[in-house]
Amino acid sequence: METIIKLTNINKVYRTEEIETQALENVNIEVEKGEFLSVMGPSGCGKSTLLNIMGLLDEPTSGEIELCGTKISPKLSDERLAEFRNKTLGFVFQSFHLISSLNVIDNVQLPLLYRGVGYSERIRRAKEVIDRVGLSHRMKHTPVQLSGGQCQRVAIARAIIGNPEIILADEPTGNLDSKMGADILGLLKQLNEEDGRTIVMVTHNEQQALQTKRIIKFLDGRQIM
Amino acid sequence: MKILLYVRQAFALIKEDKQFSFIYIAGTAVAIASAMVVALVLHIRMGNIYPEVNRDRTIYVGSNFTRSDGEYIGYSGYSPQAVEEMFSKLECAEVVSAGVNNEYIYNFTACKEVGKQEVPVCIKFVDPNFFRLYEFKFLEGKPYNEENLKNADRCIVITDALAKKLQAGSGLVEQTILLNYLPYRVVGVVKEVSPLLQETSADIYMPYTVQDQWAGLQGDKVSYAGSLEVRVLLKKGYTREMLMDELEPYRAKYLSMLKSTTGEDWNWYIQVRPHWRKVLNYFGEEVNDASMTDLLANLSIPALFMLLLLLLPAINLSGMVSNQMEARVAEMGIRKAFGAKKRVLLNEVIQENLVLTLCGGIVGYLLSWLFITAVRNSAVFLLLFNREEDPVENVSLQLDMFFTPTLFLIAFVCCAVLNLMAALIPAWKSLKKPIVESLNQKK
Numbered sequence: 001m002e003t004i005i006k007l008t009n010i011n012k013v014y015r016t017e018e019i020e021t022q023a024l025e026n027v028n029i030e031v032e033k034g035e036f037l038s039v040m041g042p043s044g045c046g047k048s049t050l051l052n053i054m055g056l057l058d059e060p061t062s063g064e065i066e067l068c069g070t071k072i073s074p075k076l077s078d079e080r081l082a083e084f085r086n087k088t089l090g091f092v093f094q095s096f097h098l099i100s101s102l103n104v105i106d107n108v109q110l111p112l113l114y115r116g117v118g119y120s121e122r123i124r125r126a127k128e129v130i131d132r133v134g135l136s137h138r139m140k141h142t143p144v145q146l147s148g149g150q151c152q153r154v155a156i157a158r159a160i161i162g163n164p165e166i167i168l169a170d171e172p173t174g175n176l177d178s179k180m181g182a183d184i185l186g187l188l189k190q191l192n193e194e195d196g197r198t199i200v201m202v203t204h205n206e207q208q209a210l211q212t213k214r215i216i217k218f219l220d221g222r223q224i225m
Numbered sequence: 226m227k228i229l230l231y232v233r234q235a236f237a238l239i240k241e242d243k244q245f246s247f248i249y250i251a252g253t254a255v256a257i258a259s260a261m262v263v264a265l266v267l268h269i270r271m272g273n274i275y276p277e278v279n280r281d282r283t284i285y286v287g288s289n290f291t292r293s294d295g296e297y298i299g300y301s302g303y304s305p306q307a308v309e310e311m312f313s314k315l316e317c318a319e320v321v322s323a324g325v326n327n328e329y330i331y332n333f334t335a336c337k338e339v340g341k342q343e344v345p346v347c348i349k350f351v352d353p354n355f356f357r358l359y360e361f362k363f364l365e366g367k368p369y370n371e372e373n374l375k376n377a378d379r380c381i382v383i384t385d386a387l388a389k390k391l392q393a394g395s396g397l398v399e400q401t402i403l404l405n406y407l408p409y410r411v412v413g414v415v416k417e418v419s420p421l422l423q424e425t426s427a428d429i430y431m432p433y434t435v436q437d438q439w440a441g442l443q444g445d446k447v448s449y450a451g452s453l454e455v456r457v458l459l460k461k462g463y464t465r466e467m468l469m470d471e472l473e474p475y476r477a478k479y480l481s482m483l484k485s486t487t488g489e490d491w492n493w494y495i496q497v498r499p500h501w502r503k504v505l506n507y508f509g510e511e512v513n514d515a516s517m518t519d520l521l522a523n524l525s526i527p528a529l530f531m532l533l534l535l536l537l538p539a540i541n542l543s544g545m546v547s548n549q550m551e552a553r554v555a556e557m558g559i560r561k562a563f564g565a566k567k568r569v570l571l572n573e574v575i576q577e578n579l580v581l582t583l584c585g586g587i588v589g590y591l592l593s594w595l596f597i598t599a600v601r602n603s604a605v606f607l608l609l610f611n612r613e614e615d616p617v618e619n620v621s622l623q624l625d626m627f628f629t630p631t632l633f634l635i636a637f638v639c640c641a642v643l644n645l646m647a648a649l650i651p652a653w654k655s656l657k658k659p660i661v662e663s664l665n666q667k668k
Contacts, residue, residue: 052661055562057664079566083566085562099556099560110565114564114569115564
């Protein structure tokens, strides 16, 4: 199997004037292509930090990151990192992180906008993925007009529109009731099984984690399982 | 199409934060209105406005005398002899027009008939070429001709506004109007010129040979000095310097004649001023210095003033934009997470603000019109056009004073400058934050 995510000796230390917090300590993880991996652990154990580092949203204090066979050098410019995120990664956040002033279709097409894809192609693909998440009837709605579950579907559509190899989901069902949570997990499983997308999901929910292919657990910044 | 997305988002933001949008647009409008008032005044004084539509090619020619020891003798116009000998055959001139300066024109009243309402009027004493140099719109009739000038015929061109004041109705051509109770034949009726255009504004235009003092104003037969102000419309492609070169042999000839007549050495400067030089002279340069550098130096004064008018509100707006950007930090984080580059985001913020600024700009532009319309009769405003002592009752304004591509461009540049000053720094500061920090920022 092909390794798509490789983290080697990752450390992350948050420093303020008074204290130093070790958020991640010597983390080594390999994720195979097409895997659906759950990351579990109590609050503050470093799960989200790990996901942010995997998603190039944050820098490790030390260690190496390799995504899709490319070593991510700390010297890589902001522009190159942005390009890499745009083409390779899709994010789903607990609090959806939709842009409130944009409607559904405009939110979904964002990654393509920054990839320089033309207007008609962006709209065509946005409609396609919105249809896939079952929100064709809500395209012109803004996030405030949608339920939590619908917002998360929009977020998933946005994450997959650019056809990224990897989807990183940070507690995607954390703000949803159990039924909506199950729907969203179903959607993620479908993306993994039908499209072969690699998914790393941070979750507190053991039931949901059990439905993924592999689980790793964290405690105090260290991988314990 | 990206632009459309930014525009849609800008309007969505306006709706989302109405208070911010209102204050932003109102602040921008006031700033731009202040700057546009300066630009409008400058445009009315310098731009091509009816009937002075060739200001960029119009040259005003005067002269200065000094003795050889430098003692200043005075400013002069030209004699009819000089107009005939020096100016009528100029290669670079499309039209040469001569007229007597405004100082002789007042204390006239006009009426249709004795016993009817008398109206005080401004008169310009000009030759027929005046109506070729300036493009008057004749509503009736035509200008008087060279024959009328030569014969000092009492024929006049009047404005439609005067015709209305005299309640003369239409079909005035060939009718008679009384000026200080003397009859004058109307040969043409032109569209009124705003009193803000000092060179062409009058109620009545008549041949300069008609005025009572003319015999005494002609100068002696050999002198080039006289009371006529000469205006030259340069042919396209010709320059003021070429005109000066053409006039130089006449200057030398006249100086030599003066020396042989008086036995003294004289200096005679031919003053050749483009229209803009009559309007702008902040640095008191030599009158014959009218280079592009000189023009730019003179324009820099109102430009600095405009910048100051924009800068002060921009500082306030910058604080507001900064607060709004703080509220949008999370959004910037989302965009960066999905691959937006900093410069692209900066561009987006600037474009969104530009939409708001343009809204403010349009309102400001209209406000500046309203302001000028409101103050147009005030002494302070008339002072800007050297008309504060003239008997101007009601200043009419023309559409071309307010509505030109140049003014739109100035308004747009003002918007862009204001936008950059207000939005660039706060946007850059918020974009520098790490993505994770931005995403975790609460609105």
